[in-house]
Amino acid sequence: MVENIHWLGHDTFKITGGKIIFTDPFKLRKKDNADIILITHEHYDHCSPDDVKKIQGTGTVIVAPPDCAAKFSGNVRTVKPGDKLTVEGIEIEAVPSYNTNKQFHTRNRNWVGYIFKVNNQRIYLAGDTDYIPEMKTFRADIALLPVSGTYVMTADEAVKAALDIKPKIAIPMHYNSIVGTEKDAIKFADGLKGKIEVKILKEE
Secondary structure, three states, X not given: OHHHEEEOOOOOEEEOOXXXXXXXXOOOOOOOOEEEEEOOOOXXXXXXXXXXXXXXXXXXXXXXXXXXXOOOOOEEEEOOOOOEEXXXXXXXXXXXXXXXXXXXXOHHHOOEEEEEEEOOEEEEEOOOOOOOHHHHHOOOOEEEEEOEOOOOOEHHHHHHHHHHHOOOEEEEXXXXXXXOOXXXXXXXXXXXXXXXEEOOOOOO
């Protein structure tokens, strides 16, 4: 399944294998066609209308919190933490995503991460979050976790998150763009050695 997950930088992934799903498209280098676009929150590096336009076709469904949804046209579904929906046959659950020790992503904004199912694999996209208690309840086969600190959890905190979620594979994200470097991804992988398999994807 990991071969179907393409990291395009920051928190942007293209996931194939049936439907084409993009997450938080940002600084896309080329046009494409998405079946589903998942937006986690309203910050410009996650909710980028210009990038969405590059991959939005007539049938594309955008899933986003209400404060992002207003920036898009077309088929937009709004979500808050706890919502579940099925889009194009893909089961999607919106889960909490927030900071606990900083104020960039406060809980009251109802921003989200997503757990969605592709080829019977549950993929967790964390969004911009710290290590939060709800993670103990998340079940995922593959976890896409931020590791850069500053606005999100650090590599060490992401290790704790992965140990709570217990995915088969963890993939670090949210580095090499605005904050963080590959060192954060390596630190994350080292922290999980012998416990959870970590794949550090090459940016495409």
